[in-house]
Amino acid sequence: MKQNSSRQMPRKSIVLAASAALTMLPLLAHPDVADARAGGGFSMGSRGSRTYSAPAPSQTAPFGATPFQRTMTPRPQPTPGYGARAPFGGGAMAMAQPRRPFMSGFMGGLIGAGLFGMMFGHGMFGSGMGGSGFLGLLIQLALVFFIVRWAIRRFAGNRANGGNAAPFGMQGPAGGSVPQGGQQPVGVAITAADYQAFQQALINIQTAWSQQNVVAMQHMATPEMVSYFSSQLNDLASRGARNVVSDIRFERGDLVESWRENGFDYATVAMQYSMIDITTDMTGRVIEGDPANRTTVTELWTFVRSAGTGTWLLSAIQQTPRR
Numbered sequence: 001m002k003q004n005s006s007r008q009m010p011r012k013s014i015v016l017a018a019s020a021a022l023t024m025l026p027l028l029a030h031p032d033v034a035d036a037r038a039g040g041g042f043s044m045g046s047r048g049s050r051t052y053s054a055p056a057p058s059q060t061a062p063f064g065a066t067p068f069q070r071t072m073t074p075r076p077q078p079t080p081g082y083g084a085r086a087p088f089g090g091g092a093m094a095m096a097q098p099r100r101p102f103m104s105g106f107m108g109g110l111i112g113a114g115l116f117g118m119m120f121g122h123g124m125f126g127s128g129m130g131g132s133g134f135l136g137l138l139i140q141l142a143l144v145f146f147i148v149r150w151a152i153r154r155f156a157g158n159r160a161n162g163g164n165a166a167p168f169g170m171q172g173p174a175g176g177s178v179p180q181g182g183q184q185p186v187g188v189a190i191t192a193a194d195y196q197a198f199q200q201a202l203i204n205i206q207t208a209w210s211q212q213n214v215v216a217m218q219h220m221a222t223p224e225m226v227s228y229f230s231s232q233l234n235d236l237a238s239r240g241a242r243n244v245v246s247d248i249r250f251e252r253g254d255l256v257e258s259w260r261e262n263g264f265d266y267a268t269v270a271m272q273y274s275m276i277d278i279t280t281d282m283t284g285r286v287i288e289g290d291p292a293n294r295t296t297v298t299e300l301w302t303f304v305r306s307a308g309t310g311t312w313l314l315s316a317i318q319q320t321p322r323r
Contacts, residue, residue: 037245037277038209038317039299044070044228045316047268047302048261052076055300055318058254060270065300065318072224187259190267197312198269198303199250205314206245206275209233221314222304241279241287247294248275256300263307266315272298 043066047053051073057064201220208216212233217226236243253271260266274296278289289295302316 037243037275037297038206038229038232040277040297041319042070042228043068043316043318045222045225045302045314045318046071046073047316048073048259048264048266048304049076050257050259050266050268051316055256055268058256058270060252060254060272061256061298061300061320063321063323065320068316068318070228071316187257188265188267190255190258194267194312195253195255195269198253198267198271198301201303201312201314202250202271202273202301203248206248210244210246212242225314225316236279240282242282243277243279246276248273249294251296260307265305265307266302267304267312268300268302268316270298270300270320272296 045068047055051068051071052075054067055061055065205217205220208214208220209229214226214230214233217229221229251272251274253269256268256270258265258267274294276289276291276293277295278286278291280286298320300316300318300320301314302318303312304315305312
């Protein structure tokens with residue numbers, strides 16, 4: 001009897017260990033549970049015509065934001081008009097090395113004419129400027145070098161003086177340059193009441209998320225964002241998990257950019273906030289996070305409303321690059 005009972009104990013231990021492993025398997029298969037807050041770990045939503053443009057850096061988010069992983073905005077054709085911003089990671093090398101068709105043609109014609117003259121024994125500029133022998137050839141090559149260098153400087157200077165291009169993500173108002181002090185020029189005036197509305201929306205949306213109250217979210221966010229929130233909540237529920245965010249504290253924030261298009265006002269703000277962020281199973285047991293320690297995150301939230309009136313609705317959440 002003792003031998004049988006001793007043999008049964010290891011078997012029971014193995015069965016219990018296997019059951020625990022199977023319970024945790026769905027969570028291990030989804031490593032983003034640690035970022036299970038509303039929108040956590042993903043950049044999703046839409047920013048109107050600026051969906052595929054990188055937001056400007058700010059003091060709260062100096063490294064900008066990551067591109068959208070989920071959006072319903074169709075990608076525009078790769079033919080940006082005058083003054084359009086470059087999309088995320090698009091054409092950086094091409095922008096850094098602009099082509100100069102006039103200079104290419106000028107240099108090609110000059111060198112071609114010189115080689116033609118040399119082939120027929122007239123030197124690079126013909127017999128009128130020639131010189132003969134190897135010394136004459138060196139003199140002519142030196143003249144070509146100085147002429148080409150002068151032409152490049154001349155046209156490069158005209159190109160620089162012909163426009164007031166601001167650095168990427170720091171576009172100034174039409175006809176002007178970026179103001180000093182690091183402030184971002186805006187197209188729509190954002191008031192103190194608007195900033196308060198953004199902070200309150202942050203708290204209200206995270207609270208509705210923790211309560212799994214999709215109906216409440218419909219009054220705070222665009223239908224696109226509500227669909228993403230609902231999908232995230234369903235995904236958590238399918239894994240037997242629930243995310244609870246509590247004691248949300250707004251730490252700091254600043255306006256990244258604001259603009260008006262197609263009868264709507266947009267505002268993208270960088271917000272840093274802290275909270276207690278835990279994930280539990282359906283019995284209330286904590287399986288991710290620490291209820292005793294706060295988590296601090298920085299995200300870019302974009303809000304939209306009817307031009308000049310109406311309530312701000314959340315239209316996008318973007319994560320900041322992890323450095």
